[in-house]
Amino acid sequence: MQTPAPFEYERATSLAGAIAALKAAGAEARVIAGGHSLLPMMKLRLASPERLIDINDLESDLAYIREQQGEIRIGALTRHAELLDSELLAEHFPVFRDAEEVIADPVVRNRGTIGGSLCQADPGEDLSAVCAALKAHVVLQGPSGERIVAMREFQLGPYVTVVAPDEILTEVRIRTSPGAGSAYEKVERRAGDFAIGAAAAALEIEGGTIAAAGVALSALAPTTIEITRAEELLRGARPSEELFEQAGGIASEDCAPMADGRGPVDYKRHLAGVLTKRALRRAAARALQTEA
Amino acid sequence: MSVQITVNINGEDVTREEEPRKLLVHFIRETPGLTGTHWGCDTSNCGACVVLMDGKPVKSCTVLAAMAQGHQIRTVESLERDGRLDPVQQGFHELHALQCGFCTPGMMMTARALLDANPDPSEAEIRTAISGGICRCTGYKNIVAAIRWAAEHPATVEQEA
Amino acid sequence: MAVTTENLPSGEQERPIGFGRLKRKEDARFIRGKGNYLDDIRLPGMLHAAILRSPYAHAKINSIDTSAALAHPNVAAVITAKDLETLGLAWMPTISYDTQAVLAGDKVRFQGQEVACVIATDEYSARDALALIEVDYDPLPAVVNARKALDPDAPLIRDDKQGQLDNLASPTWEAGDEEAADRVFAEADVVVEQDMIYPRCHPAPLETCGMIADFNPQTGQLDIYNGNQAPHAHRTVYAHVAGLAEHMIRIRCNDIGGGFGNKVPVYPGYVCAIAGSIVAGRPVKWIEDRSENLMSTGFARDYVMHGAICAKDGRITGLKVDVIADHGAFDSTAQPTKFPAGFFHICCGSYALEAAHVKVKAVYTNKAPGGVAYRCSFRITEAVYLVERMVGALAMEMGVDPIELRMRSFIAPEQFPYETTTGWTFDSGDYANTMRVAMEIAGYDELRREQAEKRARGELMGIGVAFFTEGVGAGPRKHMDILGLSMNDGADLRIHPSGKAVVSLSCQTQGQGHETTFAQIVAEELGIPPEDVEVRHGDTDKSPYGLGTYGSRSTPVSGGAVAIVSRKVRDKARLIAATMLETRPEDLAWEKGRWYVKGDPEQGVLIEQIAARAYSGEPLPEGYEGGLDAQVIYDPPNLTYPYGAYIAVVDIDPETAAVKVRRFIAVDDCGVRINPMIVDGQIHGGIAEGIGIALMEVITFDEEGNCLNGSFMDYLIPTALECPDFELGATVTPCPHHPLGAKGVGESPNVGTPPAIVAAVIDALHETHGVTHIDMPCTPARVWAAMQGRPEPPQ
Structure with a gap:
């Protein structure tokens, strides 16, 4: 069986302690939470951190889903299984349940965390697209305090984020609003696989008009990609099948997929359109409470 | 390099000097009598290594033994109790x-956790x-x-002589 | 507590004495986590091996520097080709009379090829040391596409072989009558041609391959622990390879976590473990990781095929096939010596053809060697896929229902025994009956109505049909051998004084339930409870010689051996019974478990009483040697020919092209079913693998020869969510020449499932999108491309 290279290991007992440990260890340290992205990379020896800071004991500080100040706030150590099961989340942002039902498998979902998923910044990862469509913000804690970053600015490239070596992503914040609906659509080669392509859509519909819109794609560009032209098209328009079709067309044009074992570029562009349209259709139905 | 790791497996504390990189599946399997937990891939795709950690199924090839310290691990060897088979078995x-x-221990532990959480699962849920x-x-x-059979026969089964 | 079958409750089960649904004896240890698989074994002083593999598909090796690895404190030895040369182990024979480098010395010929082996105190250190070995390579252009392997400018892969000037691995092999086929085609009303590929896939048993070798320098004894499907044949190979005396080699296969053909060949890692133990003087364990398994051990299929089929007067009359077989860098394809394309020429299928002609040639490419039968009897999977796809294409061209065309063209029951146009003698069958049973279970006509309704609504639903005849249970000594070893199997049965029995087998279970099934055969034949029969296998010191388990040969060959050895014991028992009953043997009649006097059924003796007598001081028949044992070698007179009718129902998302298998109906005729529960279980597993092959399992390479499916993240195997609740049916046509009327079943579902699913996908898309063919795997991207009118074979 593949085994990781040697490293030093410490368990953080507090968030401040974890940040201090990261600062002390320098660039060769990594935070480990669920470990389901990091450990396979270490076994393949594609990652060889010298030190792991285990933050799993910080559950009481970092594992929660709560409503606060007009936002849903999700602690970074919240596991996929908890995101899937959360009624609060399903009520406000059903896109999470859609996505969580198709993220990896139920056993992996018992370990993997939202913070780990976002920080891994795998272009095929699902929650990054979900959070991007929801216009979420993330809280980063470092030695000199916290900063809040919009999802739009979070990823710098494939597997690269703005999180500094001595920072920890601690929380995801999403503004709630009445009239919101959201959905996630994914096509995969097999249950549990990363997406061939996936689309997250979030709409706020006020008085029959789309007041706010978010569309983001997974696995259809080198990073998670927001389809801003589609969002602009949607804002201020009345929801309709034609509109969603048009938004899908924009997604097909604006995505930037690469050919790989999951499919060629033309198929992925086609998927971008289909999945964007479907996600918008469901998001609208949920916002209007007309979902079948 | 080595550190002392204590993992509670099937109700007993197991303590050994190990490198921090020791995977939980290896830590378990190197404990005498506990080779029932298998491994079949390197990428947490196959589930042969599933054990329960604090009652929830996890893939022990993708958990460090050090990360399991302070947690309760249950393996396939714990299913039979006092000569009574678990209904899943x-x-x-x-x-x-x-x-x-080869997949059986992982499948059975996954099933045990499912039934603990949902005693009457549908085929789709299973x-x-x-x-x-x-x-x-x-x-x-x-x-x-x-697994449906086990759901319908929840009491541990009396073994024949 | 001790793990015994007696600890298991019986519940409501019936307990047949003989054939019937008997729960498995082997479950007792497996459900308790007390199986004994290779990695569960830890010998005192055992070292661990890890293998450095080539990152290139084709490259010259300039130098290998192992000094840093050797300096690692936990490393005992590092072995390279140079070291093996001094032991005479640098190259090994393959099962196809080719040679394969154990460790590459001159150059590497596929990505993942074995280059060096580290022996260390533990697995983690051994793997650390791999990173310390420096190999200087000069990359060479790689041959990846089998169709281009024989191009004049193709780089020569096997420059190690004297006289090898191109990449031809084996010359064109033919079956059937080309002239006759040409005539039939010339007279035909309809001719259809189709290119297709059966892509490279991998058996990927859940337990990977590995070995523990324990060489004792004092005694010269080599003890091997190794999960393989043919332990006796492996022992003979090691005797040849290592120059060790065969009687000083003992191979023990304990529990095996699946094989499916992957554990048939001898792999370089095994030879490295043996060499490592000889060098280190201690036991050495080597177990490959999943990537090594997928990238270097026996793949399956990889047949590039062109078919032509014709019909006259509404019936199928002829078939012509031209195949390029991709054997990878070393020819280690598994088949009997006289059959370089295995049993591919059974591709005339279940149909009464007037003529057929088959041509197969094999090429070397810079890919992993293999060509093992992934749950398939020697290329029958490829053959059935070819003919069933061709029949489907022909039906489409003729505008005839695919079942109707098959019904018109089947070999009729009265035609058996039937000599096929390519030389097989099918012994029995009633194909139309089995097809009808499948149609009834499926509700075929209703499905066609539903399909039409859905099509009208823009929904895509497909119904796919496949009918197969397999030839399994290789095989008759006069026709079949592997490496000169006849494909026969032994059985050794001992009845103890208490009437309890031990039967030893040469076949090797990998999960098929031999401990139960073979006990039931003895139970059926002798009338003692199967619980009283212990089945021994997997230890070359304790079992008779034989060629192991693959090609669905356990029941056809070893099952025949066990039936006959039981009858031998029964005949001996008759002699003793006659003495006990003070009558003549010919005056006795048999009923299950007992000989009695004809005409006086009260006068009889149980097999247990006879056994007690056999070992007692009481008088025995004159000339009788005592005891109640027997031994046989079974040489089957012919293959057995199981067949089946499969129907798949799929739904395809018209926009995303994702395929969902909604229903799967399998009606198998595997003859007499010894344990119907185990038979059904075999079929379930084979269908799931067939779904995998049809929809997702594939090994592909990029232009440089990099393997793109080297882990379970990219070699996708169906989960419970891709498999429907299979619907099984059965017909029973006993095999006329098998002692039990059984035919073997393990591989049938893997043979029949892929063509049924592909046919269903095409059926869903034909009317609306004009699709007439699609190659496997039917992934969403590939199905979508077919819907756009540009289907492409997988690379």
Whole structure:
């Protein structure tokens, strides 16, 4: 069986302690939470951190889903299984349940965390697209305090984020609003696989008009990609099948997929359109409470 | 390099000097008598290594032994208690839910956790619950049936002499 | 507590004495986590091996520097080709009379090829040391596409072989009558041609391959622990390879976590473990990781095929096939010596053809060697896929229902025994009956109505049909051998004084339930409870010689051996019974478990009483040697020919092209079913693997020869969510020449499932999108491309 290279290991007992440990260890340290992205990379020896800071004991500080100040706030150590099961989340942002039902498998979902998923910044990862469509913000804690970053600015490239070596992503914040609906659509080669392509859509519909819109794609560009032209098209328009079709067309044009074992570029562009349209259709139905 | 790691496995503390990189699946398997937990891939796709950690199924090839310190681990060897088979074990036998037996411990532990959380699962719920495991022999049909059997026979089964 | 079958409750089960649904004896240890698989074994002083593999598909090796690895404190030895040369182990024979480098010395010929082996105190250190070995390579252009392997400018892969000037691995092999086929085609009303590929896939048993070798320099004894499907044949190979005396080699296969053909060949890692133990003087364990398994050990299929089929007067009359077989860098394809394309020429299928002609040639490419039968009897999977796809294409061209065309063209029951146009003698069958049973279970006509309704609504639903005849149970000594070893199997049965029995087998279970099934055969034949029969296998010191388990040969060959050895014991028992009953043997009649006097059924003796007598001081028949044992070698007179009718129902998302298998109906005729529960289980597993092959399992390479499916993240195996609740049916046509009327079943579902699913996908898309063919795997991207009118074979 593949085994990781040697490293030093410490368990953080507090968030401040974890940040201090990261600062002390320098660039060769990594935070480990669920470990389901990091450990396979270490076994393949594609990652060889010298030190792991285990933050799993910080559950009481970092594992929660709560409503606060007009936002849903999700602690970074919240596991996929908890995101899937959360009624609060399903009520406000059903896109999470859609996505969580198709993220990896139920056993992996018992370990993997939202913070780990976002920080891994795998272009095929699902929650990054979900959070991007929801216009979420993330809280980063470092030695000199916290900063809040919009999802739009979070990823710098494939597997690269703005999180500094001595920072920890601690929380995801999403503004709630009445009239919101959201959905996630994914096509995969097999249950549990990363997406061939996936689309997250979030709409706020006020008085029959789309007041706010978010569309983001997974696995259809080198990073998670927001389809801003589609969002602009949607804002201020009345929801309709034609509109969603048009938004899908924009997604097909604006995505930037690469050919790989999951499919060629033309198929992925086609998927971008289909999945964007479907996600918008469901998001609208949920916002209007007309979902079948 | 080595550190002392204590993991509670099946109710007993197991303490050894190990490198921090020691994977939980290896830590378990190197404990005398506990080779029932298997491994079949390197990428947490196959589920042969599933054990329960604080009652929830996890893939022990993707957990460090050091990370399991302070947690309760349950392996396949804990299913039979005082000579009584767990209904899941019994169901697997009754309905021919195993052939080569290699995925069986992981499947059974996943099933045990499912039934603990949901004593009356539907076929769809069972299929979803075991979808993190690969069985190359059974096509899953009898595994699904065996877990239903276990749901319908919840009391631990009296063994014949 | 001790793990015994007696600890298991019986519940409501019936307990047949003989054939019937008997729960498995082997479950007792497996459900308790007390199986004994290779990695569960830890010998005192055992070292661990890890293998450095080539990152290139084709490259010259300039130098290998192992000094840093050797300096690692936990490393005992590092072995390279140079070291093996001094032991005479640098190259090994393959099962196809080719040679394969154990460790590459001159150059590497596929990505993942074995280059060096580290022996260390533990697995983690051994793997650490791999990173310390420096190999200087000069990359060479790689041959990846089998169709281009024989191009004049193709780089020569096997420059190690004297006289090898191109990449031809084996010359064109033919079956059937080309002239006759040409005539039939010339007279035909309809001719259809189709290119297709059966892509490379991998058996990927859940337990990977490995070995523990324990060489004792004092005694010269080599003890091997190794999960393989043919332990006796492996022992003979090691005797040849290592120059060790065969009687000083003992191979023990304990529990095996699946094989499916992957554990048939001898792999370089095994030879490295043996060499490591000889060098280190201690036991050495080597177990490959999943990537090593997928990238270097026996793949399956990889047949590039062109078919032509024709019909006259509404019936199928002829078939022509031209195949390029991709054997990878070393020819280690598994088949009997006289059959370089295995049993591919059974591709005339289940049909009464007037003529057929088959041509197969094999090429070397810079890919992993293999060509093992992934749950398939020697290329029958490829053959059935070819003919069933061709029949489907022909039906489409003729505008005839695919079942109707098959019904018109089947070999009729009264035609058996039937000599096929390519030389097989099918012994029995009633194909139309089995097809009808499948149609009834499926509700075929209703499905066609539903399909039409859905099509009208823009929904895509497909119904696919496949009918197969397999030839399994290789095989007759006069026709079949592997490496000169006849494909026969032994059985050794001992009845103890208490009437309890031990039967030893040469076949090797990998999960098929031999401990139960073979006990039931003895139970059926002798009338003692199967619980009283212990089945021994997997230890070359304790079992008779034989060629192991693959090609669905356990029941056809070893099952025949066990039936006959039981009858031998029964005949001996008759002699003793006659003495006990003070009558003549010919005056006795048999009923299950007992000989009695004809005409006086009260006068009889149980097999247990006879056994007690056999070992007692009481008088025995004159000339009788005592005891109640027997031994046989079974040489089957012919293959057995199981067949089946499969129907798949799929739904395809019209926009995303994702395929969902909604229903799967399998009606198998495998003859007499010894344990119907185990038979059904075999079929379930094979269908799941067939679904995998049809929809997702594939090994592909990029232009440089990099393997793109080297882990379970990219070699996708169906989960419970991709498999429907299979619907099984059965017909029973006993095999006329098998002692039990059984035919073997393990591989049938893997043979029949892929063509049924592909046919269903095409059926869903034909009317609306004009699709007439699609190659496997039917992934969403590939199905979508077919819907756009540009289907492409997988690379």
